[in-house]
Amino acid sequence: MNYILFDDESRYRLLPFTHTRPVAAIRCGILTMRERWEYLLNQPTSTLTETYLQAVFPLHQEPDNIFINGAIFGNRELVTAIQKLQVGEKLVSNNTTIAARLSAKAGFETFNGTVSGLTEIQFPAAIQLLKNVWDIFSMNDQAIRYDFTLLTTGKKSAAIPEHVIATGTEQLFIEEGAVINAGCIINAQTGPVYIGKHSEILEGVMIRGPLALNDHAVIKMGAKIYGATTIGPGCKVGGEISNVVFFANSNKGHDGYLGNAVIGEWCNLGADTNCSNLKNNYDAVKIWDEHANKSIQTGLTFCGLIMGDHSKCGINTMFNTGTVAGVSCNIYGSGFPEKFIPSFCWGGSDGMVTYSFDRAMDTAARMMARRNRELGEAEKEMYRYLFTKTEKQRELFANNSL
Numbered sequence: 001m002n003y004i005l006f007d008d009e010s011r012y013r014l015l016p017f018t019h020t021r022p023v024a025a026i027r028c029g030i031l032t033m034r035e036r037w038e039y040l041l042n043q044p045t046s047t048l049t050e051t052y053l054q055a056v057f058p059l060h061q062e063p064d065n066i067f068i069n070g071a072i073f074g075n076r077e078l079v080t081a082i083q084k085l086q087v088g089e090k091l092v093s094n095n096t097t098i099a100a101r102l103s104a105k106a107g108f109e110t111f112n113g114t115v116s117g118l119t120e121i122q123f124p125a126a127i128q129l130l131k132n133v134w135d136i137f138s139m140n141d142q143a144i145r146y147d148f149t150l151l152t153t154g155k156k157s158a159a160i161p162e163h164v165i166a167t168g169t170e171q172l173f174i175e176e177g178a179v180i181n182a183g184c185i186i187n188a189q190t191g192p193v194y195i196g197k198h199s200e201i202l203e204g205v206m207i208r209g210p211l212a213l214n215d216h217a218v219i220k221m222g223a224k225i226y227g228a229t230t231i232g233p234g235c236k237v238g239g240e241i242s243n244v245v246f247f248a249n250s251n252k253g254h255d256g257y258l259g260n261a262v263i264g265e266w267c268n269l270g271a272d273t274n275c276s277n278l279k280n281n282y283d284a285v286k287i288w289d290e291h292a293n294k295s296i297q298t299g300l301t302f303c304g305l306i307m308g309d310h311s312k313c314g315i316n317t318m319f320n321t322g323t324v325a326g327v328s329c330n331i332y333g334s335g336f337p338e339k340f341i342p343s344f345c346w347g348g349s350d351g352m353v354t355y356s357f358d359r360a361m362d363t364a365a366r367m368m369a370r371r372n373r374e375l376g377e378a379e380k381e382m383y384r385y386l387f388t389k390t391e392k393q394r395e396l397f398a399n400n401s402l
Contacts, residue, residue, distance in 0.1 A: 001083070002062040003041055005034055005070035006048040006111040008097065012291040013132050014071075016308030016326045016343065017247075017264055019386050022049040022057050024070030027232055027247045028136050029143025030151060030194055030212040037074040039150060050108055052385040055378040061105050068099045069111075073128040073143065081123055090118040093127045133306055133324075134287070134298050136245050136262045141191065141228035144210040148173065148192035171209065175199075178213075191227045220253055232265075234371055242277075243302075247309075249371050261304035264327075266367055270315040277304035279321050287322040288340035290393075298322070308343065310364045317348075327386060328360045342393040343386060354394055357387045 005024040024034040090100035168189030191210030220238030232248040254271035285303035314332030326343030333348030346355040
């Protein structure tokens, strides 16, 4: 069977991350949404998303396809129900389409709402899905726990080094090639701790689970990491971190606090960057909804920084509670920057200008080269489209009209 992970209208509530990826490429837990489905299905998937993203995330359709909602957390019960679908049927939970089996080719518009004209089959159990951007860190605890069981059941962990203090060791799993240096304290009693292949934990690190340290990621010396935190592949982190999801290849290598936050790919937080995640009056946090073009209520007391791909900030940057930074921003200077920073902005609290597209791409290419990755032409065209798409937003921002 050919499986395709589709985006529906939920992608608009998951900006800025879905500016540069389909929902299925969002990491929550140890795995991305796609990686979890592919592990359960035991085969690769392709993507149905907006046209400007398709060259980077290709679509492969056959005469008979099962389309699966990329915002839904996969599990074995769902896979069993999906694999029973016949052509012309769709699996639903209330008004949410979980999956549909179609013999005709479909476009993004097909699933941008409710898929009509198909026989509905109600899934009897509750489903979990990403509805809002803050769900990525809010649901990370349960996602890590599920993924840990999924990935480690029936497998044997590498040995815990003698120089490491570890409690709750039945929930500590170390992949081959991981290095844990002297003086580290790992508490897996509070939640599972997964240490990925060829990752490294430097001296004196303190960890409380749930934690996912993915392949080739590094925790710097003396860091304090609270759950539920995911450190994606190739990331390097330090300082104090609590309930943060790093997607991949991003750096927070120095001291400073970051909590209840989501950091995209290829980001860099300068030394002593600090992020507020709690208002002084303990009120619920509002954040900027880029698609709705308004501030919305999260219902959360704790909500920190939301930062899109390739964004950077200078040393001693201070972010206010519930700040949203778009894609390829360069933020620096004293004081707090605005709580919403549109994509391709350069500056800080004293004012911002448009970040030159060519300079932004040069910076992106240099950072990616440090991880032996190349910025391809399809990715450049994706960013070029996004640069044009967000131009009006930057104009309104510059005129204080947002």
